[in-house]
Amino acid sequence: MSEGANMTKKADKVPAARTKAPNYRRREKTKDFLCTVPALGFFAAFVYYPIIELFRISFTNWNLIKDNYKYVGLKNYTWLFAGSGAEKWLASLRITFTYTFWEIAITLAGGMLLAALFNRESKPFSTMRAIVFMPKYIGVSTSAIVFMWILNDQFGILNYVLNAFGIASQPWLNSEKTALASVLILTGWRVVGDGMMIYLSAMKGISPEYYEAAKLDGANGLQRFRFITLPLLSPTTLFLFVTTFIASMKVFQSVDVMTSGGPYEATNVMVYWIYELAFVEFRVDRAAAVACIFFAILLAFTMATMKLSDKNVHYES
Amino acid sequence: MKRISCAIIAVSMLMAMTMGVGAADADKYAVKAPIKIQWWHAMEAQYKPLIDKVVADFEKQNPMIDVEAIYQGSYADLNEKLIAAQAAGTTLPAVTVANTPYIAQYGDSGMCEILDPYIQATSFDIKDFGAGLRVASSFKGKQVSLPFLISTQIMFYNKDMADAEKIKLPETWADMDTFMAKASKVSNGATQRYATVIPGWDQWYFETFYLNSGVNIVNDDNKTTDLGSAKAVEIAKQLKKWCDSKQAYWAYGKDASGIMRQNFIDGKTFSVIHTTSLYNMYATNCKFKVGMHYLPGNKTRDSEIGGSVLLIPSKNKQDVKNAGWKLLSYLTSKEVNMLWASETGYMPTRNSVTQTAEAKAYLAEKPAFKAVFDNLDHINPRIQHPAYSALAKIWMQEMAKVVIEGGDVQASMQKAAKQIDEALQD
Structure with a gap:
């Protein structure tokens, strides 16, 4: 195999390795993220959602027992x-x-x-x-x-x-x-x-x-x-x-x-x-x-x- | 002859139709399949055998209904759980007790099932409850609950002491000065024995003195109070005067009720103002005879209803409501009315019950209750206003502060009245 052919092969390999690494990192990141999903779900349901709801309720006239309430702005x-x-x-x-x-x-x-x-x-x-x-x-x-x-x-x-x-x-x-x-x-x-x-x-x-x-x-x-x-x-x-x-x-x-x-x-x-x-x-x-x-x-x-x-x-x- | 026959046929048809409609309505509220329901109550562990007995008797009569009676803590704890369940729309009980002051707020919010159709369809004898009790358990003319464990304000006194020292109990507000002087023992500025104790931790206990003197706690406009008026200030001054002279004391704070009871049991006070429901507790723990005296009057001599009612949350499904109504009507029926009264210290709520041999036996066993039985017509419903809890807290705090810590009564009452007006208008 000539030197020129070897060079071409190497040149083909480098971009392949380069594309492989980000894919790997992305997969790892996805895996990491998936591991946090149960905890995030828990926090979303029992911490963040109540905070958002609390903020929303503060703009209403709800008394907790009435089903009907209206938005009262900054009252x-x-x-x-x-x-x-x-x-x-x-x-x-x-x-x-x-x-x-x-x-x-x-x-x-x-x-x-x-x-x-x-x-x-x-x-x-x-x-x-x-x-x-x-x-x-x-x-x-x-x-x-x-x-x-x-x-x-x-x-x-x-x-x-x-x-x-x-x-x-x-x-x-x-x-x-x-x-x-x-x-x-x-x-x-x-x-x-x-x-x-x-x-x-x-x-x-x-x-x-x-x-x-x-x-x-x-x-x-x-x-x-x-x-x-x-x-x-x-x-x-x-x-x-x-x-x-x-x-x-x-x-x-x-x-x-x-x-x-x-x-x-x-x-x-x-x-x-x-x-x-x-x-x-x-x-x-x-x-x-x-x-x-x-x-x-x-x-x-x-x-x-x-x-x-x-x-x-x-x-x- | 023909006319008479026609008339008879017409009347018969009308009766059949009416009965048919009644039967159809009754059918609408019937329990048609086995069902398990919850009953939330606030009766502590000592009442468990009684509750178990009543529930077992009910289940025997209604084999399709399985009742789970759940103790939910104090009335305040139960209120929290109930409104949380109401907000969530799940885990609501079929029947629950509620302290009488909550009825206005619950009724106003549409939280309670309106019981009038059930009462009509099942021919439930609602009129057997006194008028005051019916009003206390309704909201804006609609029956949203039924009277359950009912009490009222009363003066418990040491009967042995009263007999030995010939202490005359006050019939009117004007008699109070003499009573305070005679029943207390104060020397060199120190009290050996109080004439009475005024429970300042709950405005319900001293509210009746104001009402009987003609003070409007909530005016007809529903937006203002008369608690800043000269009449109201005069009563507050009088109450403070007895406490300042150490003839009486203002019980206030978290442990005030316990301390007050202990002082009475120990003979450190001649009398206490408390709720009739605690008669059994006093009678069991005191080494002397305990008497009950209806609170002194002024322009009127009325007292107010306390205790609890029973209701069905309206968010329940119809089959749960139907089973709930069966249980509710049983728990408030003539059949068990006297049982509740004799076992708990609360009052019988049905007029017909007070005429029975059982009631007579009850009075023979607890003669002190005559003071209550004699005044059943004078026990009025509490004031119903959605902002009453806020009002009560403001008033209770200002009264305690001016009586215990000192200060200008007029300024204090007017400050309270201003805050209460704001709360009512809100």
Whole structure:
């Protein structure tokens, strides 16, 4: 076979290989996509479709039980921002953010403190870790009922203990000054162990070499914590911040069981208000409008946090 | 003679036609094939044997209908599940209970099957229920439900204490001051015993004081309230005055009902205002005799209906509705009416039942119920308005705030009235 013929053959082969590769990639991509279809279908049916429906309902006057309803344009949003709903909406938003702030503070500060305290390998510490972590796995409603009795004005053990020290009984759940704090007592008891466990696992992942080098340089315990532990825990802190933020903004169960949004709406957090609008006042149209705006707020805050964290989070790698 | 014969034939034909039509209608609502239906209720576990018995008796009489009685939680829980099922249009029960305040909203939304044709076709004795009960279970003149477990507001009192200390129970609003002073024990600003407890967690309990004084909770225009009027403010001031002087206390909050009951059981309050349906609970748990006293009147002396009604969701298929009607008419029949009353503490709902030997035996066993039986004609339906839930919440909160936390009663009532007007007009 002449050299010229060989060249021609090679030239024929190259385009064939080139066309084969994209086909292969396309097939692989299709396969990958098909693998995600069940999950996507699930999300489409139970997450995305309800979101679209919620948005649609917010432009209607549907009350959930009537079959007939009509589109009312921006009426529900006007009620929310410029009508009688505005005052309640701002109050509810303030209460929700206050609750969220404290839950995040308890989870991060309490969790980190306990993790630093319990970061030791011995049986008593492991028992204490288990005790602190356990409340997370007790149902919210069950714990809420127990806490209602602990915090009860007349028969509660907390007031009994306070009285023993000469301190007057407090109407923990029935005063607007203490109701939110009382709900946060339950929240703190439940979440602090979770924060501790996550911080503990992150602390165990920090290479001991950093601490040894710092020790050699004369850094004390506080300095080692400030300049090594804290920065290297920042990805975990970000993770805990975002997940706690989203979870606490959606608080419902503890408020429903312990206060029903009261007293005098002092614990009327956003999700509870949405529930009341839909199922007590039969205004699912308004509830949908509030839920849509609330969704937008959550999305915006989460995105902003992620954006800000790019600059301030230190990844060890 | 011929004329008389013609007349007899004509009347006979007319009667035959009428009966034929009636029979045809009855046939329309008959159950023709075996069917399984659900009945949603809100009666807790302690009533399961009673429910099982009633359902078994019904199934014995109606072998083609298999009933599954399902406890759905409190009235509020049941409401959530029911409206979710209604929105979905599936999994609806054939028959469900509903708390009386929901009837306006359900009726307004066309959620309930209109029962009038069923009542006519099956000659169901609807008039045996008191007029108030019929109105309470209907909406805009149409019977959308039937009275089931009915209660009303009442004052439970410690009869032993009343007899020992010769405490006269208040018959009128004007008697209340004397009663509060006599029945309470307050010294050095501390209360050893309250005269009464006012349940502030639900406006239904104190609403009757306003109604009996002539306050229109919802005016005839259906868009405004009189709760900001001088008359209403005066009543609110009076209620606050008794609480401020510690002769009474305003029970408020999630655990208020439990605390109030415990205080009564422990003898820390002479009386409590509560629902008649809880008589059995008080009578069983108190170590003293429990009396019931009809709430004091003013211009009128009426109370309001509480408890639940039974309805058939209109989205059901006709065969389910027919079986549902069979069950509904049985559950509200004379046959089981007294059974519900004696086993649960709710009131008998049928007039004919109150005249029976069974009812007499019931009164002999629970003489306290005489206060209720004597006033059956004064128990009125609740106010029906689709925005009543919103109204109730605003009013309840403002009252609690001004009584417990303090503040200007007039300003508070006027603020509530303004918000309520907005809710009603909405």
